[in-house]
Amino acid sequence: MTAIYAVLATGLGAIIGSFLNVVIHRIPRDEPLGLFAKTRSCCPSCKGEIAWFDNVPVLSYIYLLGKCRACGWRIPVRYPLVEVSCAALFLLAVLRVDALGWTPAWLAFGVTAAFAAICLAATAIDFEHKILPDELTMRAGPAAGVVGALFVPAIHGTALFRHDLVPTFKPGLASLVVGIAGAAAGAAIIGGIRWVGTLIARREAMGLGDVKFMAMCGLLLGPWGAVLAIMVAMVGGSVLGLLIWAVTRNREIPFGPFLAMGALAVLFYGPAIDHLIFVSYPAWVRGG
Ligand SMILES: [Zn+2]
Numbered sequence: 157m158t159a160i161y162a163v164l165a166t167g168l169g170a171i172i173g174s175f176l177n178v179v180i181h182r183i184p185r186d187e188p189l190g191l192f193a194k195t196r197s198c199c200p201s202c203k204g205e206i207a208w209f210d211n212v213p214v215l216s217y218i219y220l221l222g223k224c225r226a227c228g229w230r231i232p233v234r235y236p237l238v239e240v241s242c243a244a245l246f247l248l249a250v251l252r253v254d255a256l257g258w259t260p261a262w263l264a265f266g267v268t269a270a271f272a273a274i275c276l277a278a279t280a281i282d283f284e285h286k287i288l289p290d291e292l293t294m295r296a297g298p299a300a301g302v303v304g305a306l307f308v309p310a311i312h313g314t315a316l317f318r319h320d321l322v323p324t325f326k327p328g329l330a331s332l333v334v335g336i337a338g339a340a341a342g343a344a345i346i347g348g349i350r351w352v353g354t355l356i357a358r359r360e361a362m363g364l365g366d367v368k369f370m371a372m373c374g375l376l377l378g379p380w381g382a383v384l385a386i387m388v389a390m391v392g393g394s395v396l397g398l399l400i401w402a403v404t405r406n407r408e409i410p411f412g413p414f415l416a417m418g419a420l421a422v423l424f425y426g427p428a429i430d431h432l433i434f435v436s437y438p439a440w441v442r443g444g
Contacts, residue, residue, distance in 0.1 A: 161254075162247055162250055165249065165250035165265070166243045166246060169242045169247065169269070170214060170240075170243040172242050172246070173241065173276075174211070174239055176280075177235050178197070180277055180280045180281055180284075183277075184287060199229060201227055201229035202224060202226050202227035204224070213236075213243070214236050214239045214240060217231060217235060217239075238280055242272075245269070245420070248272075248424060249269040249272055250269075252268070256310070257310075258308055260308070263307055263308055264304075264308045264310070266303075267300055267303055267304035267307075267308055267376075268424075270300040271297070271300050271419075271420075272423075274292050274296050275419060276416070278293070278412055278413075278416055279417075282365075282412035283410060283413060287365055288365030288368065288412045290368070292369075293369045294372075297372035297375070298372055300376065301335055301339075304335075305334070305375070305376070306328040307328060309328055312331060312338065312377055312378035312381055313378065314331050316378075321333055335378060337378065337379045338377055338381060339374040339375040340371075341383065342374030342377075342386070343368070343370060345382065346369075347367045349361075349362065350362040350364075362411055366415060369412055369415055370385075373416075377423060377426075381422050384422045384426065384430060385415065385418035385422040387418070387433065388421050388422065388429060389411070389414040389419075392417055392418065393409075393411060396414070397409050397414075
């Protein structure tokens with residue numbers, strides 16, 4: 157793969173990240189996204205229009221020293237953070253699609269980058285507002301999942317619990333069946349944990365948004381991928397959750413960001429994680 161694709165993907169990621177900041181700000185406030193309307197970017201504080209040269213991802217934040225040029229409003233650090241994260245995720249997407257040989261490569265990149273962007277937006281919104289909005293989990297996410305299943309079957313394969321569905325269906329339809337089983341598995345597992353957790357804690361342990369979010373992830377990852385993603389989320393959530401609690405004493409840490417992290421880890425490194433959990437770790441426990 158030529159370096160030019162890596163550079164283009166990183167630049168595109170920074171621009172999409174800048175757009176995600178608008179999505180992250182507007183969806184929880186029920187403001188229209190105005191994707192196709194002629195609404196210019198404006199400062200959420202003074203409502204002044206932002207010139208294009210003050211709207212360059214990451215760089216503008218640095219030379220404006222994190223403040224609005226007109227009113228001096230302190231721009232949340234979330235803005236450059238989301239832009240840098242999105243650029244990094246798009247670079248990772250282009251590298252992994254190339255390494256895994258998923259074809260057609262441009263569509264595989266489109267689907268995985270879109271999924272990564274949705275996970276990133278969901279993470280930021282869940283941290284700030286403790287919700288995982290339907291716009292992402294029930295619309296944008298499933299759209300990416302269905303396109304991925306139909307046109308890039310290699311993303312989660314066509315085998316349902318070791319039974320290859322291709323003799324019965326075309327590859328695209330077979331992987332859609334696998335995806336639907338994955339959505340059901342993701343929703344069932346998180347729904348089950350939510351139900352048991354609510355019984356034990358006697359209050360809502362996890363939101364319905366987490367159930368929908370995991371169904372969305374299962375649609376792209378398949379049932380086994382959904383199981384792996386939840387395992388990664390549990391381990392990551394326990395370790396990082398304890399760390400966050402130790403530093404901030406904050407007990408209300410949302411689970412969505414960990415599910416997003418698990419889903420992205422499995423999307424890009426599924427076989428390696430599978431091997432780590434079921435081969436390397438048991439061998440290490442046995443002292444082998
Ligand atoms: Zn302003």
